[in-house]
Amino acid sequence: MEIPKPKVTIKPDQHVFRGETVTLRCDIDGEGVTSWQYSWYKNGSANAFSELQEHTFSPVTESDAGKYSCYGAEREGSCISNISDAVTLIVSDTAAAVLSVSPQKWLTEGDPVTLICEVYGSSTGWTFNWYTVTLSSGRNSSDQYALLSDSSRGAGGNYIVSSAALKHTGVYVCTAERGQPAYKTAFSSKQQLWVTGVSPPVSLIISPNRTQHFNLVSVSLSCEDQSNSDRWRVRSYTDHWGLEDCSSSVWGSQTGSTCKISSTVPSNTGVYWCQSESGENYHPVNITVHIGVILESPVHPVTEGDTLTLHCLYPYTSPPNLRADFYKDGSLIQNQTTEMIISNVSKSHEGFYYCKHSERGESPKSWISVRVSHSESQISVLHTLSSVLAVCPYLLVTVVLIFKCCRMRVHWPLTFRYFRRNG
Structure with missing residues (x-):
């Protein structure tokens, strides 16, 4: 018979990580052979290190990496196999x-x-x-x-x-x-x-009213709702401090629903929001503290149809407004201006904005979102309803006429026979 060739498989994968359990398996498809004795070899060595069909590393280490092949001989018989193709086991330090x-x-x-x-x-x-x-x-x-x-x-x-x-x-x-x-x-x-909610029950009010702030200035963040209650707390997530409450932080203090940062530093850069007593999160705002040029942009989403105004500011000039270039998503949209104005904002204006001065440098990027106007959506719905209502009478008349025509077709042959029979 033809000499069979074994096949080596590795589970869970050929690329594993230190500490995993790894199993090598040798399968031989030999016709008429019921029992094989296996031999395992590593990196072409002539000395077998295992005689089991499955060999397990538990746990596997970097020293177990290498090329593995297997060979089989029939127990109490004369049949032998070829040696398998080598399969490479890769062992990395840790999985991330x-x-x-x-x-x-x-x-x-x-x-x-x-x-x-x-x-x-x-x-x-x-x-x-x-x-x-x-x-x-x-x-x-x-x-x-x-x-x-x-x-x-x-x-x-x-x-x-x-x-x-x-x-x-x-x-x-x-x-x-x-x-x-x-x-x-x-x-x-x-x-x-x-x-960001379409109509959140609370607003995060920031003073100064912008998302980017200079270094070493005072910033106030207040959670304000319609009842002017104190049931809100300001929370933040920054790369430096992680997840924090203003009241328990080292950088701020909270009175009622207002958080006060007395002197900003770049590590205050992060996302701030209002959290209710029951743990619900509302109105997240991305705040950036930067040493140098900043972009003055609105804190809250801009409504479609409104006007968007941007300024480029620098703390060491008076006034702080710079004549600069303005960019959206990396593309220049207006150059050498102290004020960039976009009238009649639409959803297409949503994106990342920043400004750049040839000498003072470049501001961080700020995301500006655009929301649909509720009045416009309501007008659209009312327009659709009015159109449907305007058409309805015509549809109703058409249905009635069709119904009458159908009845006339049913009764016309009977009427015709009646007149013929009675002259």
């Missing part, structure tokens, strides 16, 4: 889960968004979990992680939100795991989702 957001992390209620969790360098056999970052009370508190109740396991690395709601505002991480016993990655780096 990486989280990204598509299409963007700044959203309006109803927008779709996807959190994508990946393990760089490996894509086989992983299941994923997503968590929100929470905060325990106290000045020296550390991040806590809450597993999402609808986490996806074994369905790929995508966590899909088809329609973003205010509750989705927050900071997210993910982990990946595979194998038995399970090998788990550490938490991924943090990603943020910020959902």
Whole structure:
């Protein structure tokens, strides 16, 4: 018979990470042979290191990396196999889960968004979990992680939100795991989702009224609702300080629903929002503290049809307005002006804006969102309803006429016979 050739498989993958359980398996398709004795070889060595069909590394280490092949001989028989092709096992130090957001992390209620969790360098056999970052009370508190109740396991690395709601505002991480016993990655780096409500019950009022601020100035952030209550607290997430309450931070103090930063520093750069007593998050605003040129742009979304005005400011000139170039999404839209004005704003004007001065430098980027006017949407609905109502009488008359015609067709032959019979 033809001499069989073994096939080597590696589970969970040829690229694994230190600490995983890895199994090498040798399969031989030999006709008429019921029992094989196996021999395993590493890196072309003539000395076999195992005689089992499956050889397991538990846990695997970097020293186990290499090229593996196997060979078989029939137990109590004369049949032998060829040696298999070598299969390479790669062992890396540690697996890292990486989280990204598509299409963007700044959203309006109803927008779709996807959190994508990946393990760089490996894509086989992983299941994923997503968590929100929470905060325990106290000045020296550390991040806590809450597993999402609808986490996806074994369905790929995508966590899909088809329609973003205010509750989705927050900071997210993910982990990946595979194998038995399970090998788990550490938490991924943090990603943020910020959902702006169409009509939130509270507004975050910032003074000075802009998203970018100079270094070493005083900034006030107030959560204001219709009842002027003190039930709101200001929270923030910054790369330097992480997730914090203003009242327990080292950089601010809160009185009622107002947070006061007495002297800004670049580490205050981050997202600030209002949180209710029950833990609901509203009105996130991205605040940047920069040493140098800043862009003066509106804090809140601009409504379609309104006018958008931008300035380029520098703290060491009087007045601070600079004649500068203005950019949107990396493209120059207006040059050498002290004030950029966009009349009749539309959704197409949404994007990242910044300004640049030839000598003073470039400002950070600020996202400017555009929301649909409620009055316009209401007018559109009323126009549609009025059109339907205007057409309805004509439709009704048409239906009545058709019905009468149908009845006349049914009765006409009987009427005709009656007149013929009775002269």
